[in-house]
Amino acid sequence: MSQQKSMLFALGWLVIFSLTGAGCGQQGPYPNRSITLICPWAVGGGTDRVSRFWADALQKELGKPVTVVNRTGGSGAVGHSAGVRARPDGYTLTTITFELCTMHRMGIPAAPTYDDYQCLLQINADPAAILVQNDAPWATLEEFLAAIRAEPGKLKMSGTATGGAWDLARAGLLQAAEIPTDAVIWVPTEGAAPSLHELLGGHIDAVCCSIPEAAQNLEGKTLRALVVMSEERLADFPDVPTAREAGVDWVAVGWRGLALPKETPAEIVQLLEEKCQSIAHSSAYRDFMQKQRFGLKIRDSSEFTDFLKAQDAQWHSVVESAGYARAP
Amino acid sequence: MIPGVFKQFLSLPWQEVLTWPVLVPWLLGMVFGVFVGATPGLTATMAVALIVPISFYLEPNAGLALIIGVSFTAIFAGDIPATYLRIPGTPASAAATLDGNELAKQGRGRLALVIDLLCSCLGGLIGVVVLMLIARPLAQFALFFSDFEYFWLGVLGLSLSALVSRGSTLRGLIAAALGILISTVGTDVMGGVPRYTFGSFELLDGLNFIPVMIGLFGFAEVLRNVSSSQPMATSTIPSQETGVAKASVQEIWKYKWLVLRSALLGTGIGALPGAGADIAAWGAYGFAKVTSRNPEQLGTGAIEGVVAPTSANNAAVAGAWIPALVFGIPGDAVTAIVLGAMMMYNITPGPQLFESGTQVQAIFLIALVTQVLLLPAGLLGIKAFGWILRLPRRLVLTAVMVFSVVGAFAIRNSLFDIYVMFAFGLIGFFLEAKKVPLAPVILGLILGDLIEKKLRAGLISSGGDLTPMFTRPICAALVGLLVIALVLVPAVRWLRMRMRAE
Known part of the structure; x- marks a missing residue:
């Protein structure tokens, strides 16, 4: 092979690895080298997409490369604990997600909690919703719950694996309505997309997942949302009532945020908080979230920490009474 | 029908798509796809995820061309290291290691890859044409597939694998069972109980398919070479191949129906949300072996063994667009990533898009032209990696080692996966020494997971009732196919042999 060709060849790989890899150390005030953003979920999913937006935006704000590293495994435990164990120097951030508040109750070894993190800010919130076929016999949540009460164990739902976020959301909803959680059969699937396919095929009766995951089918009027488990109705889907309006006092929200290892120096935390706040309130972020149909919800560091504390308590009781609690 | 197709073809938005601002990122994307796809551990999914943020800076057609170009090219390029080094570049290429690598060992690696490339283009073209013509009915048909249907599909694939493996059926079955055993490691999706994890959270998601595959095929190959007594200094491939282009066209013409059959099968499997290009490739390989006139030659470097999986895997990429668009x-x-990207362009995928027309026409055209552009991009890839064949063998083995380690690490940035790769290298070496075929292990690993999940989900859904497994129409058809494959085909073969003997 000629010299030229081998150079080209090497260059090709360099480009690839520079896109996936990380940089090396230099001296100077923070930040003086590349920063890693750990995403505990796989390439191409919602958390990955949001993480990649933030990596790009932080890179512009900080003037140093920010790379997303997907550390998947253990239902999110691998990435979440890698984020906790990273050196607390501000060069490793983690996109934390809903599962942080449930996995340590469900028997996952060495699963961290929100308390192991220094929270930066909440960047997103997507409430759970219950979706049915457009021609389903139930017009409202009340009718749907009445059908479950009338024939317990007949209706089938899905949305994710057993014990996943949306399974817990529907279990909590049933509990709040004083219906036993096993009155609905939860058919485990690998996520919202295959569940929606099963729903369209008529193999299950309803899906519990977030609104953005079903947005195309809602807009295309092939599916209908009975309820959204948020505090207020969503601006994009103003016709869908909340669970509270339907008389069930229940809120279930999937959220995402950014966090640092606990011991990170205060001045670095403060700097990152300022930068993150300005990104979170930028029109570019609003535009991105709107186009992706992701719910925009910003909480600052202290509000976010309080929110996570409340979340931890809320889901603890759901995990316990749905029978998913397990000692690690 | 034919004039209709022709009319639809002419009415595609040629002027909007074939412009420089679209073509330049398109071609660059395809070159990128070749490199990423050909690097083991970097999958087509990663290639697309890396390129999507860049595509946001482009106009919609250019961005879509970039993404579609990358996805098809990466799936083909995965076959390059599969053929040359016996390390599949992407999971969809695992089936291509079997005969492709055997051909490379016989000094016909370039022929195998050129055939592979042509089949990828043809498979992709057939897949896209099917997408254009019957996406809607096919998508409606795919809706009939629920848990039990997937279960039988998996059982069918796995049974074929035991039949298709070389050598004794018993060893094939042992290998498949081992694969199923490996697939049970990790959190049980139904009850959340960890199985065979020994308290390690790296194992909670199970053994990642890619490090296992790289170990079994790539690293085991290194061990085998190092332990053999042949001198290491000689080049892997002694002779230079000539007349490859003509020979490959002739071979494909000979197997034209196999290409068509495999591509249609691939498109169908791709259209199912529960199955992808990897299963399509294995399905087509098994199907080719069952229907082949010389089934014993598959796995020893038969052209059919290259044609079938490579036609099917690119067709499956097109097939995956069917539920996405419909x-x-x-x-x-x-396609999940692509749907996210489309929303950034204010294109809402789904039924409305399909009815409104223009944007969907542009996607079809881009997908069609991509198959044509795949030829030069793929040839570039084959040439760029062709130097590997001319290196002395010890350097090739070093390259395999490097690729194996990098590939195992890259899939999820985990050191643990490198150990997994080494462990499975040893297992693979041992199995091959005992003449246990490796292909059924991989198939057991992919399909064992599918079979278990779908059987259990199906039983949860039916309340433990087994009758729907046989009475649902598609289930019944699949059981019928299983009977044909396991009973009738061997019986007919046996009768034929007896008649010949008399």
Whole structure:
């Protein structure tokens, strides 16, 4: 092979690895080298997409490369604990997600909690919703719950694996309505997309997942949302009532945020908080979230920490009474 | 029908798509796809995920061309190291290691890859044409597939694998059972109980398929070479191949119906959200072996063994677009990313898109032209990696080692996966020494997971009732196919042999 060709060849790989890899150390005030953003979920999913937006935006704000590293495994435990164990120097951030508040109750070894993190800010919130076929016999949540009460164990739902976020959301909803959680059969699937396919095929009766995951089918009027488990109705889907309006006092929200290892120096935390706040309130972020149909919800560091504390308590009781609690 | 197709073809938005601002990122994307796809551990999904943020800076057609170009090229390029080094570049290429690598060992690696490339283009073209013509009915048909249907599909694939493996059927079955055993490691999706994890959270998601595959095929190959007594200094491939282009066209013409059959099968499997290009490739390989006139030659470097999986895997990439465009539900990880990208362009995938027309026409055209552009991009890849064949063998083995380690690490940035790769290298070496075929292990690993999940989900859904497994129409048809494959085909063969003997 000629010299030229081998150079080209090497260059090709360099480009690839520079896109996936990380940089090396230099001296100077923070930040003086590349920063890693750990995403505990796989390439191409919602958390990955949001993480990649933030990596790009932080890179512009900080003037140093920010790379997303997907550390998947253990239902999110691998990435979440890698984020906790990273050196607390501000060069490793983690996109934390809903599962942080449930996995340590469900028997996952060495699963961290929100308390192991220094929270930066909440960047997103997507409430759970219950979706049915457009021609389903139930017009409202009340009718749907009445059908479950009338024939317990007949209706089938899905949305994710057993014990996943949306399974817990529907279990909590049933509990709040004083219906036993096993009155609905939860058919485990690998996520919202295959569940929606099963729903369209008529193999299950309803899906519990977030609104953005079903947005195309809602807009295309092939599916209908009975309820959204948020505090207020969503601006994009103003016709869908909340669970509270339907008389069930229940809120279930999937959220995402950014966090640092606990011991990170205060001045670095403060700097990152300022930068993150300005990104979170930028029109570019609003535009991105709107186009992706992701719910925009910003909480600052202290509000976010309080929110996570409340979340931890809320889901603890759901995990316990749905029978998913397990000692690690 | 034919004039209709022709009319539809002419009415595609040629002027909007074939412009420089679209072509330049398109071609660059395809070159990128070749490199990423050919690097083991970097999958087509990663290639697309890396390129999507860049595509946001482009106009919609250019961005879509970039993404579609990358996805098809990466799936083909995965076959390059599969053929040359016996390390599949992407999971979809695992089936291509079998005969492709055997051909490379016989000094016909370039022929295998050129045939592979042509089949990828043809498979992709057939897949896209099917997408254009019957996406809607096919998507409606795919809706009939629920848990039990997937279960039988998996059982069918796995049974074929035991039949298709070389050598004794018993060893094939042992290998498949081992694969199923490996697939049970990790958190049980139904009850959340960890199985065979020994308290390690790296194992909670199970053994990652890619490090296992790289170990079994790539690293085991290194061990085998190092332990053999042949001198290491000689080049892997002694002779230079000539007349490859003509020979490959002739071979493909000979197997034209196999290409068509495999591509249609691949498109169908791709259209199912529960199955992707990897299963399509194995399915087509098994189907080719069952229907082949010389089934014993598959696995020893038969052209049919190259044609079938490579036609099917690119067709499956097109097939995955069917549920994405018709329902707005992604058929696999790549289309999931693409749907996200489309929303950034204010294109809402799903039924409305399909009815409104123009944007969907542009996607069809881009997908069609991509298959044509795949030829030069793929040839570039084959040439760029061709130097590997001319290196002395010890350097090739070093390259395999490097690729194996990098590939195992890259899939999820985990050191643990490198150990997994080494462990499975040893297992693979041992199995091959005992003449246990490796292909059924991989198939057991992929399909064992599918079979278990779908059987259990199906039983949860039916309340433990087994009758729907046989009475649902598609289930009954699949059971019928299983009977044909396991009973009738061997019986006919046996009768024929007896008649010949008399």
